[in-house]
Amino acid sequence: MIEIDGRQLGLAALAAAAAAATQVRLAPSALDRIAESQRSAQATAKTRPVYGRSTGVGANRSVNLNRVGEGADVHGLNLLRSHAVDAGRALDRETVRAMLIIRLSQLAAGSSGISPAVAQALAGLINADALPEVREFGGIGTADLPALSGTALTLLGERPTMDGQNVAAPLEGWATEDALPFISSNALTIAQAVVAHQKLTTLLENLTAVAALSFAAMSGNREAFSPHVAQAADTASVANMADVLYDLLDGHHSPARIQDPYCLRTLPQVLGSLLEELEALKALLERLVVAGHENPLVFGSSQDGSNGVAHHGLFQMTTLGRRVDALHLAVGAACATILRRIDLLCDPSYTGLHPFLAADDAGQSGVMMLEYVAAASAGRIRASAQPTSLQTVVLSLGAEEDASFGSVGTSQLSATVEAFSTIVGIEFLCAMRALRLQGRSRAEFRSERLRAAFDAGLGLPANVQDRDLRGDVQAAAGMVLRPGFGCPM
16 A cells, blocks of 8 residues: 655655555545645636636637536536547556556645545546556647546546456546546656656666676676776766676676776766666656646635636656656667677687587577677667657647657657667676686675676576577566566575
8 A cells, every 4th residue: 555645756666556556545635635726726717717627728728618608517528538539559557557646646736626536536446456548649748638538538437447347437427627637647658757767777777787797707807997987987877886886896806808898898887877867867757746737737725815826838748858868868878888798798709608608619509699689679779769859749720839749758768678678688698608608606706786696697597508599588688677686685
């Protein structure tokens, strides 16, 4: 059970809850905040036009709903039904569940003016694991209107869940004043970023250990990570990574070269850059999962007359789009050195073993084809790293003349996780095969973290005869996606 209070929501706890179908509970303070926000919005709507509450939306923002005489519930239902269209492949349960939890957290911030009954119904949907089917095409980084409208229709029993079931509708209708406040959010885009961020954080932690194993297999020169080098680093993240690598390789004292190839020598810069971008994205996401960015934003109290609304553009995920682009570039750049380490692990002059880590020198191919699979994975990542934040579009009869396309970037980031786990897993396979063939043991590593990585690698198949390696790649890619390779530390 996690309590949603609208004030803070840790990314790790959120991702874990999304993956494990953890139950949620709205804090009493959050319910009070939502109720006061509703009263404030209602009081404000009596004194001035409020977008989506007393007017139409988009290019219809100048239409006065009271003047055209549309019923209190009819317009809200029409808005949800008309905005629920999406297309493409259906998204996975983990991402959809994360979206719902984030939306609940945002509503708990108390800036939407929505009815507490809607927030409680959303919590009930999450706890019943009755997830709406959400498809990939619909959002452009200016609010995930189709995904959240479809969620509303699932709550109303008009659209089945992703399991094909119809929920017992907890709401009898949907008031117009609750329609736009529910869908005015980028919860899906943020959810995709959170899930991918948490997986990439684990991948970086495990990649650091994997790279250290490759370094040991190729007898690298540890002085490239020495405290003197760390002190001269250009960023704190690079310095931190140099310290981490120096500690991981404690006990490694037999370098084969005075100066290593870049793929070994520049590990602090490559991995440090990844760390830096992950930390920057984390800081942003921690704000977004509890941010009341609904348009209009409701503020103040109806009790003291300080109530009001502010129409704004915070829903445009410009910063998130740039942060995701920067992270993608860092991941894409890291691929070059990972591919080179895999290449050198296949080179007898760096490992003292047979070409391609084969069982003999009689023409066996060993891990030759793993280079191709890794290169294909890197190609996918680099293609996704093309900046999406440069895109734009004009929509709704010119009423909306720009878009961040942050949703495209976060969708691509989700795909990058799978590709990156493959390339990191392949390096793990090759490094462990090299160390095994060299007769190395965990005893030479003083770092408990590196010993744990070595022990995890021993769980991979030991047979080095030419055979089908698909299962090996799948097992290794799964290991590197689990904290500490899935082994108890």
